[in-house]
Amino acid sequence: MLITCPYCGPRDVSEFAYQGDGNRNRPDPASTDLVAWNAYVYDRLNPAGAHNEIWQHAGGCRAHLAVVRDTLTHEILSVRFAREKGAPAHGRRKSGAKA
Ligand SMILES: [Zn+2]
Numbered sequence: 001m002l003i004t005c006p007y008c009g010p011r012d013v014s015e016f017a018y019q020g021d022g023n024r025n026r027p028d029p030a031s032t033d034l035v036a037w038n039a040y041v042y043d044r045l046n047p048a049g050a051h052n053e054i055w056q057h058a059g060g061c062r063a064h065l066a067v068v069r070d071t072l073t074h075e076i077l078s079v080r081f082a083r084e085k086g087a088p089a090h091g092r093r094k095s096g097a098k099a
Helices: 034-042
Strands: 002-005 009-012 017-021 050-056 064-070 076-081
Touching: 002 064, 002 076
Parallel strands: none
Antiparallel strands: 002 009, 017 050, 050 064, 064 076
16 A cells, blocks of 8 residues: 655655544543543544544654545545644544434
8 A cells, every 4th residue: 555645755654654633623621521522532433434543653754644435446535734724634523423
């Protein structure tokens, strides 16, 4: 599987470290909403298809990347720097929403 880093170009997945689900929205740190914190810590999507993920190019430029990967085919559908603002390439779940 190749991931095209926006800075380095196409690289083998062995250079990257999976950093987690890209759909999570962290509640305000001062929040005492236990339902929202429970959802943030424990709830994960498990789609059969496009999925937002965070990867780090650990063996390269060390940039964090927002990747959309098809979980059925492992095809990489899009890659951008995670620090870039804007809507994810695939729908994002609202905090606390059930999948
Ligand atoms: Zn890179």
